[in-house]
Amino acid sequence: MKIQRKLLRQKVSFDFSFLLIKFLNSSLARLFGDDMLLHTYKSFDMELPLVNIKDADYVILGLPYDGTTSYKPGARFGPVLIRQATLNFESYILDYDVDLAEAKIADAGDVALPVSIEEALKVAEETVRELREINPKALPIFLGGEHSMTLAPVRVLKPKSYVVFDAHLDLRDSYGGSKFNHACVARRINELRVEVAIFGVRSGTKEEVDFARKNGIEWIHARDYSFEAFVDIVSTLPEPIYLSIDIDTFDASLVPETGTPEPGGLRFWDVVEALEWLSESREVIGIDIMEVGGEKLGNVTALTGAKLLFYLLGMFEGIKK
Template sequence: MRFIGAKEKGKVQILGIPYDSTTCFRPGTRFAPDGIRFFSDNLEEYSLPLGKSLEEVEFCDLGNLYPSTAPEKMVDEVYEAVRKMEIPVILGGEHSITFPVLRALSERYENLTVVHFDAHADLRDDYSGTKYSHACVMRRVLELGVQIVQLGVRSATREEAELRMENTNIKVVETFEELKSLVSKIEMPVYFSIDIDFFDPAFAPGTGTPEPPGFSPVEFFNFIYKLPDVNVVGFDVVEVSPPYDPSGTTQMLAAKIVRELILKFWG
């Protein structure tokens, strides 16, 4: 199964990572990569708002990487895989997979900025006995020296809240207008990490840790469509959980995000 419009080769490369070994509430994100691909077949290759088609983009789908269940081994295996990719588009899986992706990209690009769309801060130092939990992913990313811009966070521990205020490598924005203004000024490489629980659970119920309220897909897509040229070097969509998405609404949203971002940045 491949994402709609995928070619045999291309510099933009989709990789699924069906991993949910550190999920702390409701597992199931391991089913997401193929679920997102399945629902992509309900899309047209053409985007009306962007006036572009996937037919015109040289991108491929590499299938799935099945890493070890142990988080420490998973990190090394995903890192080695992404090192070989040109422009990674990652289908999670839980959010812990983002750290090894950014570990690889931070070695390739100086002054990398991560735009982090999420309901949760993900800045715990450790959780459930591992530093590589999905609850710790942005803490590990921070240790790479990467700049993090967060939008949508509405759940955090006291320690995480204090870290967000004190660490100069974390920028917190509250609205898409603030984010647009900030991202438009970034000349360095940018990576988008999109946790599907960023959206209000009314729009994306199929996730392991839903957190009301949240943003709407309309707000997100309008931001993408109006964003000026940005040097985006990859993105991921994570934390979609098909067992909690019986109507397919969440998987459909994730598939459309993938299509629109590919067309926006590389179409």
């Protein structure tokens, strides 16, 4: 009994100092102009010098949701896994002669999302809107989290086209009892009269293929993917463009911890090459890297997501030079 009581007392005093530090930290942060959004929290900082949201050229925001997962859970850890995996990489990007340590990047943290998908989308939308109010010029980069969450930034940013890399068509009308399931996100976006083009596909139903044909949605199978096909299709799309990368577009060997991994996918450089052309040639108003998941820090999927994030930041920063 005595031992237990002692442990309890220790716990209480630890909690107290922890709270005190937290309070001091947030007061200091406010004093020095750090700008936390209403519904966000921070659980891990990236391995890069960061700036405040209002001063940034790029703002990162995590959407840690996995409530409609159909196979492997863990996408809620995606944003923190990606940030942690950045520790492994140099901030200098060889290919572009760009040092991300000199770029103006803000990390707005992760949105505290409710369990219900409809509610989660609402809170995510509100947060993206808040972000735009603080800094309308910065390029927002969202980290997920299930692909279902992509609907929130698309609703707010209102692009004319949606360019997506994905192993799946995501054109189902409903899945797992919900119209907002991750397997329906391209369909919901298409209903907003946004043009949809999908690359790296190797999974879908007959209904999804028919829906794509009837609605003029172009998609390229992973087996037929080429840079030329990508440029051909994306050149004709109206601007501005929202770019979404469902990490499962990559071969399952590169993303084994994603929610619904598929063998036979794209290589890392296939996607990087396409994005280099896209970032240079077309107007992109928002980007996401979704469906990163798993439970172990430094897992392969997180490394793939974090490396892609660094390349994206590097190429956009490189264009400005």
